[in-house]
Amino acid sequence: MSLPLLSLLIFLPLAGAALLWLLPARFCRHGVALCMGLVLLLASLVLWRFEPSGVRFQMVEQAAWIASLNVHYRVGVDGLSVLFLPATALLFLGSLAASWNGVEAARRLHYSLLLLLQTATLGIFCALDTALFFVFWELTLLPLYFLLGRWGANSGAGPAAARYFLIMLAGGIPLLLAFVLLATAQPQPVFDLTLLLEQPLPRSAQSVVFLLFLVGFGLKVPLVPLHTWLPQLALAAPGSLTALLVGLKVGAFGLVRFAVPLAPQAAQDMHWLLAGLGTLAILYAAVGMLAQSNLRVGLAYASICHVGLAVLGLASYTAQGAQGAISLLLSFSVATGGAFLLLECLRQRTGSTDIHALGGAAKTMPLLASGFLICGLAGVGMPGTSSFPGEFMLIIAALHSHTGAGMAALFGLSIAAGGFLALYRKAFFGPVLRPEVAQASDLRRREWLVLLALIAMIAAIGIYPGPWIEIVRPAAEAWAAGLGR
Amino acid sequence: MHGLSEIHWQVQASLPWLLLLQLLPVGGALVVYALGERKAAVLAGKVFALLELALGIVAVSCLKPLDPALQLAERFAPLAYHVGADGISLTFVLVAALLTFLMTLYGMSRGMISPGRLFAVLLLAEAGLVGMLLTLNVAWFAAFSALELWAVVYLLRRWASSRAETQALARFVQYQGFGWALFAAGCIVLGWGHAEANGGRWSFDLFDLMATTPSGKFQTAAFYLLFYGLAVRTPLFPLHGWLPNMAQHGLIAVAPALMVGVKVGIYGMIRFVLPLTPAAVEYWQPYVVGFAGAGVFFTAALAFQQTNLRRLLAFAVVSHTSLLVIGVFSLHAAGIQGAVLLAANFGLAATGMWFIVGFVFRRTGTTELHELSGLFERIPFLAIAFLSFGLAIVGMPGTPGFDAAHLVLEAAIDKFGALSTVATALGNVAAAGFLLWAFQRAFLSQAKVGGHDVDRTLPMEYLVCGIALAAMLAIGFFTEPWLYLTETASQAAAARFEP
Numbered sequence: 001m002s003l004p005l006l007s008l009l010i011f012l013p014l015a016g017a018a019l020l021w022l023l024p025a026r027f028c029r030h031g032v033a034l035c036m037g038l039v040l041l042l043a044s045l046v047l048w049r050f051e052p053s054g055v056r057f058q059m060v061e062q063a064a065w066i067a068s069l070n071v072h073y074r075v076g077v078d079g080l081s082v083l084f085l086p087a088t089a090l091l092f093l094g095s096l097a098a099s100w101n102g103v104e105a106a107r108r109l110h111y112s113l114l115l116l117l118q119t120a121t122l123g124i125f126c127a128l129d130t131a132l133f134f135v136f137w138e139l140t141l142l143p144l145y146f147l148l149g150r151w152g153a154n155s156g157a158g159p160a161a162a163r164y165f166l167i168m169l170a171g172g173i174p175l176l177l178a179f180v181l182l183a184t185a186q187p188q189p190v191f192d193l194t195l196l197l198e199q200p201l202p203r204s205a206q207s208v209v210f211l212l213f214l215v216g217f218g219l220k221v222p223l224v225p226l227h228t229w230l231p232q233l234a235l236a237a238p239g240s241l242t243a244l245l246v247g248l249k250v251g252a253f254g255l256v257r258f259a260v261p262l263a264p265q266a267a268q269d270m271h272w273l274l275a276g277l278g279t280l281a282i283l284y285a286a287v288g289m290l291a292q293s294n295l296r297v298g299l300a301y302a303s304i305c306h307v308g309l310a311v312l313g314l315a316s317y318t319a320q321g322a323q324g325a326i327s328l329l330l331s332f333s334v335a336t337g338g339a340f341l342l343l344e345c346l347r348q349r350t351g352s353t354d355i356h357a358l359g360g361a362a363k364t365m366p367l368l369a370s371g372f373l374i375c376g377l378a379g380v381g382m383p384g385t386s387s388f389p390g391e392f393m394l395i396i397a398a399l400h401s402h403t404g405a406g407m408a409a410l411f412g413l414s415i416a417a418g419g420f421l422a423l424y425r426k427a428f429f430g431p432v433l434r435p436e437v438a439q440a441s442d443l444r445r446r447e448w449l450v451l452l453a454l455i456a457m458i459a460a461i462g463i464y465p466g467p468w469i470e471i472v473r474p475a476a477e478a479w480a481a482g483l484g485r
Numbered sequence: 486m487h488g489l490s491e492i493h494w495q496v497q498a499s500l501p502w503l504l505l506l507q508l509l510p511v512g513g514a515l516v517v518y519a520l521g522e523r524k525a526a527v528l529a530g531k532v533f534a535l536l537e538l539a540l541g542i543v544a545v546s547c548l549k550p551l552d553p554a555l556q557l558a559e560r561f562a563p564l565a566y567h568v569g570a571d572g573i574s575l576t577f578v579l580v581a582a583l584l585t586f587l588m589t590l591y592g593m594s595r596g597m598i599s600p601g602r603l604f605a606v607l608l609l610a611e612a613g614l615v616g617m618l619l620t621l622n623v624a625w626f627a628a629f630s631a632l633e634l635w636a637v638v639y640l641l642r643r644w645a646s647s648r649a650e651t652q653a654l655a656r657f658v659q660y661q662g663f664g665w666a667l668f669a670a671g672c673i674v675l676g677w678g679h680a681e682a683n684g685g686r687w688s689f690d691l692f693d694l695m696a697t698t699p700s701g702k703f704q705t706a707a708f709y710l711l712f713y714g715l716a717v718r719t720p721l722f723p724l725h726g727w728l729p730n731m732a733q734h735g736l737i738a739v740a741p742a743l744m745v746g747v748k749v750g751i752y753g754m755i756r757f758v759l760p761l762t763p764a765a766v767e768y769w770q771p772y773v774v775g776f777a778g779a780g781v782f783f784t785a786a787l788a789f790q791q792t793n794l795r796r797l798l799a800f801a802v803v804s805h806t807s808l809l810v811i812g813v814f815s816l817h818a819a820g821i822q823g824a825v826l827l828a829a830n831f832g833l834a835a836t837g838m839w840f841i842v843g844f845v846f847r848r849t850g851t852t853e854l855h856e857l858s859g860l861f862e863r864i865p866f867l868a869i870a871f872l873s874f875g876l877a878i879v880g881m882p883g884t885p886g887f888d889a890a891h892l893v894l895e896a897a898i899d900k901f902g903a904l905s906t907v908a909t910a911l912g913n914v915a916a917a918g919f920l921l922w923a924f925q926r927a928f929l930s931q932a933k934v935g936g937h938d939v940d941r942t943l944p945m946e947y948l949v950c951g952i953a954l955a956a957m958l959a960i961g962f963f964t965e966p967w968l969y970l971t972e973t974a975s976q977a978a979a980a981r982f983e984p
Binding site for chain 1 (some may be wrong): 876879906922
């Protein structure tokens with residue numbers, strides 16, 4: 001038995017959150033940075049030791065937890081999830097850097113909650129037991145609620161936090177019910193993901209489970225009729241937090257990991273539903289984005305739009321679709337996350353991210369403006385950026401399986417790209433009208449170092465996507481094979 | 486028919502632990518009362534409460550959880566004294582002992598008047614609770630219930646926190662007196678049935694009554710009398726009228742915690758109502774569940790209208806109690822087990838919330854929501870503890886409520902189908918909604934100008950809430966022993982309803 005690498009990775013932030021209280025308040029940010037750096041190191045180590053062509057689930061650790069319900073502590077990674085670990089670690093580091101001077105009150109509490117959130121997020125990606133997954137899934141809510149409600153960007157933060165919390169709590173019920181239905185369908189209750197994958201439900205029971213999953217995960221994704229919390233949240237939350245919420249696509253990950261493989265026949269019977277919801281999200285969000293005047297809300301719509309594309313591609317139920325979806329989600333963590341972090345820097349300098357309060361920002365903040373452009377273009381899938389390989393595969397998969405929807409998606413994506421550029425032009429070009437913009441200073445060294453790392457990743461993956469895609473490919477093929485395709 | 490069996494205490498243990506469990510708080514009450522208002526009285530109160538908790542743990546360690554029989558049984562025929570325990574009753578006993586201990590700590594940190602007398606009454610109430618949980622005789626159950634009610638009435642009279650206490654007290658006495666009378670009448674119907682069948686020999690012993698369950702209309706009558714008697718106590722919607730007033734005007738934490746922290750009403754249903762009137766239970770099951778389901782939503786809606794934190798909590802309690810009744814009346818092993826664990830969890834969490842409301846009241850002199858603001862800045866620990874207790878009530882993973890809610894869901898899907906289960910679970914989210922709303926207003930909102938100057942958290946407050954939180958998290962992440970403790974007993978309780 002080698003080192004329990006994944007457990008170390010998951011619980012390191014939690015330990016850090018506890019140790020934080022022993023440090024003097026002045027140094028706690030440095031302690032957090034150290035802890036998050038270690039997490040990134042461990043996550044890279046996991047990635048390095050992962051063998052894409054090996055067995056599906058690797059580095060599996062198992063321990064008894066609640067024996068009478070047959071619930072285990074079981075974690076492991078496969079090609080679909082392993083890349084999310086370094087992405088999570090990186091995004092949290094970025095969030096820390098962006099909020100370095102933004103947190104004045106009760107710092108230790110703020111950073112402990114942030115670390116708790118990191119533990120829960122890493123747990124979501126590693127859990128191989130549905131009950132354990134659900135525990136981590138719900139565990140994200142508590143820190144998010146406090147981070148939003150207490151350290152929000154404006155007075156609307158409290159209600160937005162409560163609304164997010166309640167919606168996600170309600171969304172947890174269908175998920176829990178689906179897991180209970182899956183578990184009790186077997187002679188002995190089973191929560192083990194690999195066992196559940198081997199013994200699919202009878203076809204009749206699958207459709208209920210799939211619909212429950214769709215509602216539960218769809219709220220988090222968010223899919224279009226269920227997305228109402230996101231724009232409000234993007235406005236009320238500090239950018240460093242929105243980056244985490246929007247950058248980490250746990251909802252779509254849940255669809256890939258649980259919803260489709262655990263109810264494979266129902267998922268294929270209802271491919272039109274998944275594809276339709278994806279297309280609706282793309283078109284709705286693209287048009288919605290045109291009406292926005294706030295960069296943060298605009299980015300939130302762009303993110304809804306692109307997750308819609310991932311869902312549409314997923315509905316092809318091919319290895320290519322799954323591979324594209326995972327690649328796009330990962331690229332998002334970097335691109336959209338980076339864009340939100342830059343917006344947080346912008347907000348700290350000018351007090352707003354509304355285009356009416358900006359204008360000409362590129363003159364005083366050239367680094368910030370160019371960084372935001374790169375992240376934003378990556379967010380809309382510009383060739384040469386990290387999103388392009390995933391987006392390309394998704395569009396091909398979609399055009400193959402749902403040609404009409406694929407065409408509509410292409411149309412929606414071009415609207416979204418246009419919408420982003422229009423917002424960008426109004427905020428960053430033109431004459432400087434506001435004194436806040438005229439006096440704003442450009443990125444500090446700490447900030448552009450993080451930015452540089454993000455841009456390097458965006459460019460590296462965009463220009464030479466081979467190795468990353470190869471990590472995902474075998475798992476995506478296994479995933480598609482599990483569906484009987 | 487599934488009969489009952491028991492194991493005599495001498496087989497399992499060297500001492501009659503159940504007798505000691507009942508006598509210790511009575512003795513403690515006498516000692517503390519005799520010490521009067523000396524400092525030693527306060528200390529003695531705490532020590533006795535702690536000892537009772539330790540005794541409870543000893544009793545659990547003697548128990549064989551996998552044996553469906555009632556264990557550590559003691560009988561003394563002349564007094565019709567008959568006690569016995571299983572995993573379910575000892576879970577409740579542990580909760581009662583832990584809560585009493587926390588209350589003694591809490592009473593000190595609140596700086597109540599004449600703490601010596603308070604502790605004596607508190608220990609007496611504990612004796613009543615433990616007696617109810619251990620006895621196997623319905624008449625003794627009623628007698629212990631009367632003892633506990635008397636103690637609570639005394640607490641309400643002596644340590645009321647508001648002028649309107651007379652009204653609250655009157656309401657309390659009316660409701661509880663009525664409920665108690667119903668239960669007593671139910672006992673008489675059952676005893677009578679036994680006398681008819683056995684040539685005029687009366688008995689209220691569970692074992693005897695099981696052998697002669699009344700038939701037809703008599704059983705329905707007995708069911709209704711016992712059920713409604715306990716429903717007032719529980720409290721189950723629509724018989725909850727006493728609780729909001731008492732919560733608002735009575736002694737802040739101790740009295741409500743004694744009445745709703747330990748769910749003896751739920752325990753009574755599992756121990757007495759289900760086995761003694763099985764046919765009526767099965768017949769009336771849909772109605773009871775329907776009422777309880779309506780209660781979840783109705784009281785959640787009422788809770789949204791409250792402007793006082795204490796009244797709001799009272800409605801939260803009524804709302805989640807309905808969920809427990811659904812669990813019990815699923816008549817399914819998982820549902821009953823879930824209800825027992827949820828009852829323990831709710832008791833702990835609700836009491837923790839009452840404590841924090843008490844701490845807030847000590848600082849601000851009010852629990853009106855519109856007068857509270859920005860408390861999070863001053864007492865962050867208590868704020869987070871309050872929200873954690875609130876989340877435990879919703880069954881958030883990591884709190885004991887989670888596995889229990891899991892079990893109730895499992896049973897409910899099995900018995901009532903997925904749709905009604907989803908509806909009930911959504912009612913639970915409504916409960917989360919109103920707790921969050923209160924939390925938002927009282928704790929997270931901007932502090933008002935000219936508001937109260939709020940003291941920081943005191944060490945004793947850290948201790949009280951810390952213990953309750955730690956107990957909750959420990960049970961939440963290590964549920965296994967509790968599931969083990971209650972599993973066989975729940976299966977035994979449900980076995981007589983299996984087709």
